[in-house]
Structures are given as structure tokens and as C-alpha cells.
Amino acid sequence: xxxxxxxxxxxxxxxxxxxxxxxxxxxxxxxxxxxxxxxxxxxxxxxxxxxxxxxxxxxxxxxxxxxxxxxxxxxxxxxxxxxxxxxxxxxxxxxxxxxxxxxxxxxxxxxxxxxxxxxxxxxxxxxxxxxxxxxxxxxxxxxxxxxxxxxxxxxx
Numbered sequence: 001x002x003x004x005x006x007x008x009x010x011x012x013x014x015x016x017x018x019x020x021x022x023x024x025x026x027x028x029x030x031x032x033x034x035x036x037x038x039x040x041x042x043x044x045x046x047x048x049x050x051x052x053x054x055x056x057x058x059x060x061x062x063x064x065x066x067x068x069x070x071x072x073x074x075x076x077x078x079x080x081x082x083x084x085x086x087x088x089x090x091x092x093x094x095x096x097x098x099x100x101x102x103x104x105x106x107x108x109x110x111x112x113x114x115x116x117x118x119x120x121x122x123x124x125x126x127x128x129x130x131x132x133x134x135x136x137x138x139x140x141x142x143x144x145x146x147x148x149x150x151x152x153x154x155x156x
Contacts, residue, residue: 054148064117065146083128090124 097117104110 068146069143072139072146074133076139080132082134083131087124087128090120094121094124 032117092115097113097120101110101117104113
């Protein structure tokens with residue numbers, strides 16, 4: 001009776017391990033910078049150096065690519081924070097300027113201050129959008145370089 005339980009437990013553990021390996025393969029095929037060229041991971045119960053070497057190399061390349069991607073995303077988030085800080089400072093200046101528009105003495109001064117405020121706000125918006133697009137392009141370029149260098153090192 002105990003042997004049957006242990007045998008079923010062993011089968012369940014092996015099945016769970018195979019499922020996890022298949023999930024890892026599936027996820028890395030979707031998100032891997034190496035595209036669909038994913039080397040075979042070692043099967044359960046095998047520990048030969050021939051099957052472990054390609055997997056170790058692949059995992060090292062994956063780790064390097066993930067580290068580069070993490071650095072790129074962290075850099076983008078820092079720039080995004082700086083952009084948001086600048087936008088908040090510009091918003092505070094715009095509020096101050098808007099109150100000055102209300103203090104205009106004549107219609108000509110009101111028109112001039114309103115146009116100046118409008119131009120400043122448009123310029124701030126244009127600068128923010130350009131900065132964000134540049135940041136996204138820089139991160140995508142870094143990701144592409146990591147994927148290209150990782151795929152060049154992958155031999156399947």
C-alpha cells in the first residue's frame with residue numbers, strides 16, 4: 001500500500017516538473033530575446049554534461065538579456081520620473097502665469113499674456129512627448145541589441 005502511494009507521488013512530482021518545464025519553454029518562446037530558437041532543457045532524470053551544457057549556456061544568455069532589459073527599463077523609468085518632475089514644475093509655472101493673465105489691465109495685455117501662456121503650454125507638451133518617445137525608442141534599441149547579441153550566441 002505504501003509503495004503504491006510513493007509510486008503515485010513520484011509520478012505526480014515528475015508530471016508537475018514536466019509541466020513546469022513546458023510552461024518555461026512556452027514563456028521563453030514568447031518573451032525570449034532569442035526568438036523561437038530555444039535549446040532543449042535537460043529532461044528529468046538526466047544529468048549528462050552534454051545535455052546540461054546547452055541549457056546552462058542558454059540560461060546564462062537569458063540571464064544576461066534579462067539583466068540588460070532590466071537596466072534599460074530602470075533607466076527609462078528614471079527618465080520618466082524626471083520628465084514628470086519637469087511637467088509638474090511647468091504646471092506650477094503655468095498656474096502662476098494663469099493668475100497673472102487674470103491681472104491684465106486691458107484687453108491687449110490680456111490677449112498677449114493668454115497667447116504667451118498658450119505657447120508655453122504647447123511647448124512644454126511638445127517637449128514632454130518628444131522626450132517620452134525618445135526614451136521608448138532608446139529602450140527598444142537596447143532590447144533589440146540584447147536580443148540580437150543573445151540570438152547570435154545561440155546555437156540550436
